[in-house]
């Protein structure tokens with residue numbers, strides 16, 4: 001049994017706290033809102049984020065970050081990407097010994113184009129950092145919290161830490177694989193949210209299953225194209241954190257990114273959509289980051305470009321998808337074999 005801190009008491013942080021608690025660990029779940037922490041401790045629920053779920057009694061809500069990370073050697077970060085720099089800067093003041101930081105968030109920072117593991121390594125001094133481990137894969141919190149079968153991948157440059165974190169999370173409902181390709185695992189998890197916004201847009205416009213399959217498949221092609229250019233192993237994109245997460249996010253009603261895209265496709269404005277959601281829709285910031293990064297490194301990402309135009313330049317969603325269909329002729333396999341794998 002280990003004492004573990006989970007930072008971020010939203011849907012995914014709470015679901016991962018449940019997995020760790022089911023495995024017998026003492027879980028400090030940190031959240032900023034006192035009323036929410038009181039609810040977690042008194043009623044063993046987190047109704048706003050996981051309605052109808054009773055939390056195990058070995059999850060302890062804490063509204064002090066200092067107390068949450070006291071005496072722990074593993075910290076699981078699950079805040080939205082936009083809060084990550086602030087959380088890391090708060091955290092660095094409090095660490096007194098080396099910790100392993102696991103992150104389970106999915107995004108890329110606009111302007112810097114950093115992955116989350118890069119932000120962690122930048123912000124936390126190396127004397128306090130044992131290892132950084134990424135946890136990613138097709139895993140909606142709503143299903144994980146109901147102990148429905150789920151598979152994820154953990155990834156680290158530190159093979160020992162990668163296996164220790166696999167052991168910490170794995171159980172009969174939650175199967176954990178390892179894959180040492182940190183870049184591929186993080187980029188697959190972040191970039192799929194852009195395509196999920198596109199799948200939601202298509203559904204919102206009333207397009208069918210053929211369009212969805214096209215977006216998923218050609219979306220994977222452009223994710224893999226950028227990922228490979230950034231140093232990922234192309235085969236990672238055929239795995240859980242690539243096509244696996246892309247499928248679940250583009251096809252599940254649980255997906256916030258799909259739901260946001262769906263509302264945009266039905267004519268709602270972005271600000272109203274984000275207000276309605278009240279939860280992290282990571283694909284919006286990641287679209288901006290990926291659009292900039294792709295331009296910088298000279299990678300073609302036609303779907304991302306159209307989603308960018310819809311989100312940030314108020315382009316009509318129907319025009320955006322029509323323009324994808326009207327692009328110049330291209331070869332499917334040449335794209336993969338010559339541009340991607342060579």
Ligand SMILES: NC(=O)C1=CN([C@@H]2O[C@H](COP(=O)(O)OP(=O)(O)OC[C@H]3O[C@@H](n4cnc5c(N)ncnc54)[C@H](O)[C@@H]3O)[C@@H](O)[C@H]2O)C=CC1
Pocket residue numbers: 007008009010011012013031032049078079080081083086087104105106107139140141142278279280282
């Ligand atoms: N919800 C899901 O099923 C999954 C989510 N993720 C990823 O996990 C991350 C978190 O997403 P969700 O839990 O869904 O979001 P959420 O919107 O459900 O919850 C986010 C939580 O973070 C808290 N928060 C925001 N800023 C904070 C700060 N500075 N310090 C501490 N807490 C802060 C919010 O108060 C909220 O409780 C995202 O990157 C998402 O892509 C990954 C896999 C599954």
Ligand SMILES: O=C(CO)COP(=O)(O)O
Pocket residue numbers: 106137138139140193196245248249254255256257258280281282
């Ligand atoms: O990453 C997820 C599932 O693996 C969750 O996706 P959403 O953020 O779109 O809900």
